[in-house]
Amino acid sequence: MTSEICVMNRHSLVLAADSAATVSRWEDGKKEERYFKGSNKIFQLSNSEPIGIMIYDSADLQRIPWELIVKTFRSEFASKSFRSVREYGLQFLSFIEHHRGLFPAKYLDELLVENVDQIMIRFLNMINDDDAVKAVATDVAAANEAKKAALDNYIAITRTFPLAPPLTQEDLAAAKAKHLVRLEAEAEADLRLFSDSAPLDKASLIDLGLEALFRRPGIFLSQTGIVIAGYGTDDFFPSYVEFSCLGFVGERLCAMEKGDHAITRRDSGFFKAFATTAxxxxxxxxxxxxxxxxxxxxxxxxxxxxxxxxxxxxxxxxxxxxxxxxxxxxxxxxxxxxxxxxxxxxxxxxxxxxxxxxxxxxxxxxxxxxxxxxxxxxxx
Incomplete structure (x- = not known):
């Protein structure tokens, strides 16, 4: 498990981390995680200013190593500086979202289809394991009806959740229109392999996969914690800002601020642990x-x-x-x-x-x- 520390006072700031890292992927609707040691999780974010970045949880952002992302940002912003640590964080996230060298549009399209496909498989497995379906497993007709009811129920439950910021209904509709043909092919294959030939509605399954990804990305995407700390050009004392980044859904980067703290003239010392904190x-x-x-x-x-x-x-x-x-x-x-x-x-x-x-x-x-x-x- 990852352990990371931020300690600061009016004199300076220190970031510390262990070397454990996690790489996650989805296979047949199941999330697989691999842990390894020897990973570097603290980097210099600026060549000219005392700004550091520390990551935890996932070692990559949808298969692109965080170390590569940070080095690319540092190279492209070598001569730029910002007034506050928060501005560095927001600029870093904006850089990721709009960098089509690291994240080409075609790759983001493939990721979206892949993620929806894995979500559809996951729900088909959940439908097969539903108690109501198992109760009538020996009656094919009744089992098929129970599966249809379970699919409709999952769609209804999923739609009760709001769209995850910054995703909008327009983003969801655009993604469906753009990828419908490929998603139909994936849904047909998934139904053959994972639904025991139940005549489930292909369009409903696609809607469920898309709605789940856009409304609950935290369930289906790997989270990375990002801690950016140091001094902006207007800062006399150190501060940090923490973000949670889930990755791309289409061409939108799902990330949000989680917390922050700045040392002041009256606040002399501060301590914060991230990830594993016992x-x-x-x-x-x-x-x-x-x-x-x-x-x-x-x-x-x-x-x-x-x-x-x-x-x-x-x-x-x-x-x-x-x-x-x-x-x-x-x-x-x-x-x-x-x-x-x-x-x-x-x-x-x-x-x-x-x-x-x-x-x-x-x-x-x-x-x-x-x-x-x-x-x-x-x-x-």
């Missing part, structure tokens, strides 16, 4: 997400048992228990923050650059060690 959370907050969830779960059980022993069973017991759990959680987490997290941030704010780097490296190593030991324990 050890970093434990270090910075005094407890990890597993402890947080366990405390809430056990407290809820204890309160319900205590109410039972008292013979109290009001109709709103569940609401009362949740209110007590929330109140308890707020009190102890706020106390931990004041006693642990706030002093730690003050310490980070005073660290010199070399100690910031040592802190970031140590936390990444601890996260990697924890993940490795957790993996080994599952094999025993």
């Amino acid at each position: 050890m970093a959370d434990t270090f910075t907050m005094g407890f990890g997400p597993d402890v947080f969830n366990l405390v809430r779960s056990y407290l809820r059980d204890v309160l319900q048992d205590f109410a039972g022993k008292l013979g109290a069973n009001p109709p709103n017991l569940a609401d009362l228990v949740e209110e007590a759990v929330s109140t308890h959680t707020d009190k102890w987490t706020n106390d931990v923050f004041e006693r642990h997290s706030r002093p730690l941030r003050r310490v980070i704010g005073s660290l010199p650059t070399d100690e910031l780097a040592e802190l970031a490296e140590t936390l990444v190593m601890l996260e990697s060690l924890k993940e490795r030991e957790s993996y080994i324990s599952t094999l025993n």
